[in-house]
Amino acid sequence: MKIKSICCIGAGYVGGPTMAVIAKNNPHLKITIVDINQARIDAWNDVDVSKLPIYEPGLADIVKETRGKNLFFSTDIDAAIDEAEMIFISVNTPTKTYGKGKGMAADLKYIELCARNIANVAKTDKIVVEKSTLPVRTAEAIKSILHNTGNNINFHILSNPEFLAEGTAIEDLLNPDRVLIGGECEEAIEALANIYSSWVADDRILRTNLWSSELSKLTANAFLAQRISSINSISELCELTGANVNEVAKAIGMDSRIGSKFLKASVGFGGSCFQKDILNLVYIARSYGLTEVADYWEQVIIMNDHQKRRFSDRLIKTLYNTVSGKKIALLGWAFKKDTNDTRESAAIYVADHLLNEQANISVFDPKVPHTKVQTDLNYLNTRSEAENESGAISVDSAYEAANDAHAIAIMTEWDEFKTYDWKTIYSKMKKPAFIFDGRNILDKSEMENIGFDYYSIGQ
Ligand SMILES: NC(=O)C1=CN([C@@H]2O[C@H](COP(=O)(O)OP(=O)(O)OC[C@H]3O[C@@H](n4cnc5c(N)ncnc54)[C@H](O)[C@@H]3O)[C@@H](O)[C@H]2O)C=CC1
Numbered sequence: 001m002k003i004k005s006i007c008c009i010g011a012g013y014v015g016g017p018t019m020a021v022i023a024k025n026n027p028h029l030k031i032t033i034v035d036i037n038q039a040r041i042d043a044w045n046d047v048d049v050s051k052l053p054i055y056e057p058g059l060a061d062i063v064k065e066t067r068g069k070n071l072f073f074s075t076d077i078d079a080a081i082d083e084a085e086m087i088f089i090s091v092n093t094p095t096k097t098y099g100k101g102k103g104m105a106a107d108l109k110y111i112e113l114c115a116r117n118i119a120n121v122a123k124t125d126k127i128v129v130e131k132s133t134l135p136v137r138t139a140e141a142i143k144s145i146l147h148n149t150g151n152n153i154n155f156h157i158l159s160n161p162e163f164l165a166e167g168t169a170i171e172d173l174l175n176p177d178r179v180l181i182g183g184e185c186e187e188a189i190e191a192l193a194n195i196y197s198s199w200v201a202d203d204r205i206l207r208t209n210l211w212s213s214e215l216s217k218l219t220a221n222a223f224l225a226q227r228i229s230s231i232n233s234i235s236e237l238c239e240l241t242g243a244n245v246n247e248v249a250k251a252i253g254m255d256s257r258i259g260s261k262f263l264k265a266s267v268g269f270g271g272s273c274f275q276k277d278i279l280n281l282v283y284i285a286r287s288y289g290l291t292e293v294a295d296y297w298e299q300v301i302i303m304n305d306h307q308k309r310r311f312s313d314r315l316i317k318t319l320y321n322t323v324s325g326k327k328i329a330l331l332g333w334a335f336k337k338d339t340n341d342t343r344e345s346a347a348i349y350v351a352d353h354l355l356n357e358q359a360n361i362s363v364f365d366p367k368v369p370h371t372k373v374q375t376d377l378n379y380l381n382t383r384s385e386a387e388n389e390s391g392a393i394s395v396d397s398a399y400e401a402a403n404d405a406h407a408i409a410i411m412t413e414w415d416e417f418k419t420y421d422w423k424t425i426y427s428k429m430k431k432p433a434f435i436f437d438g439r440n441i442l443d444k445s446e447m448e449n450i451g452f453d454y455y456s457i458g459q
């Protein structure tokens with residue numbers, strides 16, 4: 001089966017970049033990305049590609065190359081479903097904020113809406129691809145909705161989880177470690193494999209059953225996050241014993257069985273997925289009665305929360321046990337460098353702790369819009385919007401943020417932070433001038449020579 005027309009529901013961080021790369025490598029395919037969010041679709045269609053809703057290195061060039069030729073963005077969801085032979089579901093699957101499983105389970109209401117929409121609109125057979133990250137056995141629910149609502153149409157469900165990381169999405173999509181396709185119908189699996197094979201070697205396209213594919217995605221994120229919590233746990237021990245976490249990470253990472261990646265101690269991992277996917281894994285394990293399994297993975301989250309809290313506590317303690325009325329500059333608000341995404345960023349939680357202690361927060365991030373700082377703090381519901389507004393501001397440069405600040409906290413590992421004129425920054429700050437480097441990106445002795453009181457993670 002050779003697919004000619006694809007629809008992707010959800011024009012987000014996954015749908016946008018993934019479909020752009022598929023379009024680039026399959027000029028014969030017509031791809032329409034649809035979304036209920038008109039503003040987002042308008043931004044994807046903006047002639048000025050610097051206004052795309054997502055910042056990812058390399059993305060704008062690919063969109064420029066393919067948009068209007070074989071890649072289209074639209075809010076006409078029904079028309080795109082009707083036309084497509086293959087439909088990717090790439091909508092958000094956040095943690096539930098209500099009812100059973102609140103705070104743990106994945107909220108599948110958007111997935112279900114997509115399935116019902118497909119069932120209502122489809123007049124011809126469709127391959128439905130789960131691109132979103134989903135709890136194991138979700139395909140069963142999708143299948144049931146499609147088969148019971150559709151008008152005798154054949155639906156084949158595939159699981160094709162996405163492993164891209166933000167900030168390197170295009171690179172990850174162009175050179176994936178593997179592409180995973182789970183399914184029951186060989187013809188459908190091969191139809192999807194065929195699309196990827198235009199740029200991915202066949203030995204990197206893995207075929208499994210549906211449930212292995214769904215569970216592999218949650219497991220991959222759990223393992224990755226576990227490594228960060230593991231090294232972060234050791235960072236605390238380093239701070240008390242004179243060991244240096246960078247040296248420990250290097251020493252263990254050179255063991256080829258352990259490997260060197262994902263061992264950077266930090267203020268804690270953020271991003272929309274690690275926490276949500278592990279909570280979901282924990283919830284699934286508990287729902288099968290697997291208490292020990294659930295407790296084991298929950299510890300990864302507990303450790304991460306501890307690391308964020310520990311960072312702000314240390315800052316407060318070092319500033320003579322009070323930050324009340326003191327200006328603290330936060331450099332970085334995104335959850336990692338090279339993205340404008342702030343979801344679950346450690347910076348939000350650190351700012352929240354500091355605001356509880358009546359600090360005045362001044363944030364600078366090279367890619368995050370000013371308004372996002374308020375939106376993110378308001379979302380936590382810790383205090384009134386007016387209080388957030390008076391306690392935290394977002395400014396245009398690191399130099400402005402540092403002006404008259406008692407301390408700088410580095411929250412994101414943006415490369416430009418390393419190239420700043422730190423002597424000038426020092427001269428603008430209150431003395432003693434403190435740096436809390438939540439990403440270990442600055443050189444300790446260089447900072448101390450300038451005059452800073454420099455604190456990093458695990459040293
Ligand atoms: N962000 C990432 O780096 C990665 C995310 N994932 C997974 O991919 C999925 C999507 O994540 P993101 O792209 O980050 O989310 P996102 O929030 O950026 O995008 C999802 C989009 O779906 C749209 N949407 C929701 N319901 C809809 C409906 N019924 N019809 C049409 N559009 C609808 C929303 O308006 C939104 O624009 C999630 O399950 C996530 O866990 C997987 C790998 C990487």
Ligand SMILES: O=C(O)[C@H]1O[C@H](OP(=O)(O)OP(=O)(O)OC[C@H]2O[C@@H](n3ccc(=O)[nH]c3=O)[C@H](O)[C@@H]2O)[C@H](O)[C@@H](O)[C@@H]1O
Pocket residue numbers: 133162163164165166167221224228261262263264265266267268269270271272273274335336337
């Ligand atoms: O399912 C997803 O959403 C994606 O989640 C992560 O990707 P992402 O969250 O975009 O970014 P990562 O590079 O994994 O970083 C996550 C967080 O961990 C932090 N991190 C990462 C690595 C490290 O060594 N130390 C560390 O603190 C980062 O700063 C960031 O806050 C996974 O890496 C992707 O494979 C996966 O597809």
